[in-house]
Amino acid sequence: MTTPHQPETILVCVAWPYANNHLHAGHLAGAYLPADVFARYQRLKGNRVLMVSGSDSHGTPVTVRAEQEGTTPEAVFQRYHRSFLETWKGFGIGFDLFTSTDTANHIEVVQEIFSRLLERGYLYEAEQELLYDPVAQRFLPDRYVEGICPICGFDGARGDQCDNCGSTLDALELKSPRSRLSDATPERRASNHFFLKLSAFTEQLQAWVEPKDFWRPHVRGFTLGMLREGLKDRAITRDLTWGVPIPLDGYNDKRIYVWFEAVIGYLSATKEWAASAANPTRNADDWHDWWTDPSARTEYFIGKDNVPFHTVIWPAILMGYGGLNLPYDVPANQYLTMSGTKASKSRGGVVWLPDYLERYDPDPLRYMMTANAPETSDADFTWDEYVRRNNDELVARWGNLVNRVLTITGRNFDAKVPEPPATLAPESQALLDRVDAAFDTVGADIDRVQLRRALNGAMEVAQAANQYIDARAPWTAVKNDREHAAETLYVTLNVISGLVTLLDPVLPFTCATAWTMLGHTGSIEAGGWRRTPVLAGTALPAPAPLFKKLDDSVVTDEEARLAAQAAG
RNA sequence: GGCAGGGUAGCUCAGUGGUAGAGCAGCGGACUCAUAAGCCGUUGGUCGAGAGUUCAAAUCUCUCCCCUGCUACCA
Numbered sequence: 001m002t003t004p005h006q007p008e009t010i011l012v013c014v015a016w017p018y019a020n021n022h023l024h025a026g027h028l029a030g031a032y033l034p035a036d037v038f039a040r041y042q043r044l045k046g047n048r049v050l051m052v053s054g055s056d057s058h059g060t061p062v063t064v065r066a067e068q069e070g071t072t073p074e075a076v077f078q079r080y081h082r083s084f085l086e087t088w089k090g091f092g093i094g095f096d097l098f099t100s101t102d103t104a105n106h107i108e109v110v111q112e113i114f115s116r117l118l119e120r121g122y123l124y125e126a127e128q129e130l131l132y133d134p135v136a137q138r139f140l141p142d143r144y145v146e147g148i149c150p151i152c153g154f155d156g157a158r159g160d161q162c163d164n165c166g167s168t169l170d171a172l173e174l175k176s177p178r179s180r181l182s183d184a185t186p187e188r189r190a191s192n193h194f195f196l197k198l199s200a201f202t203e204q205l206q207a208w209v210e211p212k213d214f215w216r217p218h219v220r221g222f223t224l225g226m227l228r229e230g231l232k233d234r235a236i237t238r239d240l241t242w243g244v245p246i247p248l249d250g251y252n253d254k255r256i257y258v259w260f261e262a263v264i265g266y267l268s269a270t271k272e273w274a275a276s277a278a279n280p281t282r283n284a285d286d287w288h289d290w291w292t293d294p295s296a297r298t299e300y301f302i303g304k305d306n307v308p309f310h311t312v313i314w315p316a317i318l319m320g321y322g323g324l325n326l327p328y329d330v331p332a333n334q335y336l337t338m339s340g341t342k343a344s345k346s347r348g349g350v351v352w353l354p355d356y357l358e359r360y361d362p363d364p365l366r367y368m369m370t371a372n373a374p375e376t377s378d379a380d381f382t383w384d385e386y387v388r389r390n391n392d393e394l395v396a397r398w399g400n401l402v403n404r405v406l407t408i409t410g411r412n413f414d415a416k417v418p419e420p421p422a423t424l425a426p427e428s429q430a431l432l433d434r435v436d437a438a439f440d441t442v443g444a445d446i447d448r449v450q451l452r453r454a455l456n457g458a459m460e461v462a463q464a465a466n467q468y469i470d471a472r473a474p475w476t477a478v479k480n481d482r483e484h485a486a487e488t489l490y491v492t493l494n495v496i497s498g499l500v501t502l503l504d505p506v507l508p509f510t511c512a513t514a515w516t517m518l519g520h521t522g523s524i525e526a527g528g529w530r531r532t533p534v535l536a537g538t539a540l541p542a543p544a545p546l547f548k549k550l551d552d553s554v555v556t557d558e559e560a561r562l563a564a565q566a567a568g
Numbered sequence: 569g570g571c572a573g574g575g576u577a578g579c580u581c582a583g584u585g586g587u588a589g590a591g592c593a594g595c596g597g598a599c600u601c602a603u604a605a606g607c608c609g610u611u612g613g614u615c616g617a618g619a620g621u622u623c624a625a626a627u628c629u630c631u632c633c634c635c636u637g638c639u640a641c642c643a
């Protein structure tokens with residue numbers, strides 16, 4: 001039983017992936033999957049949801065990859081942008097718009113924000129001394145410089161940090177510095193840049209974050225700690241030619257840098273969507289509904305490495321600009337580790353998503369990553385656990401429940417939903433009540449982005465249904481008490497119907513199949529966040545298993561694949 | 569070094585003041601509709617270490633140890 005409610009307006013913002021490589025399992029677990037589960041639930045609930053993100057086409061990694069391949073940043077970005085779109089399709093990540101930072105609209109929005117912040121005195125120009133690679137003819141970010149650590153003497157320390165002793169460094173301190181791009185010795189050069197006056201927002205940010213007691217402890221704690229230490233102004237421009245141009249004369253060789261510009265993508269994507277054919281009203285001003293109506297919720301799904309940009313820098317930009325909604329929540333996930341090691345685009349040893357889809361179905365990975373999501377601490381992915389969850393939980397507990405009930409009904413009741421008695425037995429009514437109540441509890445969990453708990457709550461109902469069936473043994477009753485069996489199957493089919501909707505946010509592909517096997521027409525989403533009743537007499541199509549049981553050889557095969565990848 | 573998160577059964581993890589929990593693995597049992605799945609029972613933990621507060625602490629305070637991440641020109 002769900003209570004009627006006013007539809008909410010919710011913007012689901014998801015991190016913008018660097019378009020410099022394919023996506024791996026860590027991306028999915030960290031941001032894209034939780035965002036999609038959340039958005040699917042909100043749509044089922046009848047809320048007005050817009051889910052946006054896009055490829056980050058700028059940034060050093062894209063440029064570096066292009067140089068390594070002897071091609072252009074545009075070509076690199078285009079290639080991986082297409083890969084991302086395929087990945088979303090394959091895993092059912094339902095963006096309303098997945099654009100990129102390489103659009104005229106985005107550039108316009110970024111420049112408008114830049115100009116207003118400059119006008120208001122939140123940007124200022126100052127000179128800074130940087131390392132320049134004379135061979136590659138580029139200024140070097142700290143981490144692209146290597147040299148001898150001034151603290152421990154380790155040769156191979158990066159400009160930002162020494163991997164040997166863990167010290168935080170300034171690239172200018174390194175002894176015998178060399179560029180990681182060309183091996184050349186970098187030279188010092190002064191350059192003028194625009195700085196964002198973050199220091200001006202410390203108190204305002206503190207007052208904003210302090211009451212957010214519903215934020216995840218690691219997100220809120222990290223943010224408050226950072227504010228306590230005090231914010232330093234940051235340069236938001238770079239000496240580059242690939243990026244958003246500065247909207248002033250005389251800065252042709254400089255660009256606005258990604259960390260300032262990419263977060264603005266949430267706003268520019270909303271504007272792009274509003275003006276596009278995807279918006280039913282075709283009213284370009286609709287972006288206001290998500291950004292200037294204070295009742296709208298904006299939720300940001302990101303990995304923990306992205307927290308400062310979404311709880312400090314982006315809010316500061318919004319405060320400086322004025323009149324736009326600040327983030328409601330930033331449910332950042334921790335990391336997904338691969339058999340104990342951190343997933344990394346560069347280091348390998350990861351499960352690449354396009355590769356996964358060539359061999360397996362999307363729902364089992366969606367399930368596994370929701371059940372074991374890195375919500376409070378890092379979570380480990382192992383193929384052993386993947387196979388176990390698939391076989392024990394999806395196949396055995398849930399898929400088998402559907403299959404056994406549909407099979408018994410098909411064989412004994414002419415493939416039609418049996419007629420229940422006028423009054424249901426107490427245990428029958430209790431089970432139906434339990435499913436209906438789960439819509440409130442599971443829904444509340446998803447709304448707070450406690451997806452692990454939500455999924456667990458739904459799966460407990462599946463377990464209760466198995467217990468109910470076992471206790472009432474319809475396979476026996478069908479021979480000596482048909483009415484008893486009819487009641488059991490009628491009730492269980494209805495419980496399954498509820499479970500299909502409860503599980504749909506996590507398992508959209510298999511739930512769509514199960515939905516039709518229950519004789520329902522239309523979409524699950526149209527049915528809403530409630531148990532869609534299965535009516536007596538409805539014809540049931542022939543059932544088929546929802547999930548495939550996986551052989552243990554999957555574990556050894558995939559582990560060998562990972563090992564080969566890490567070695568090669 | 570600083571900051572943050574975490575350290576609970578063999579494994580993956582719930583559990584923020586009131587007699588230690590789930591799933592899996594192990595062991596035993598009853599059933600047989602179902603992808604040999606499902607169900608019942610059971611073995612197993614000095615809740616990282618120590619001290620403190622309390623009638624009572626996994627849960628609050630302090631110290632220490634270990635793991636992970638961040639430390640702001642990677643985003």
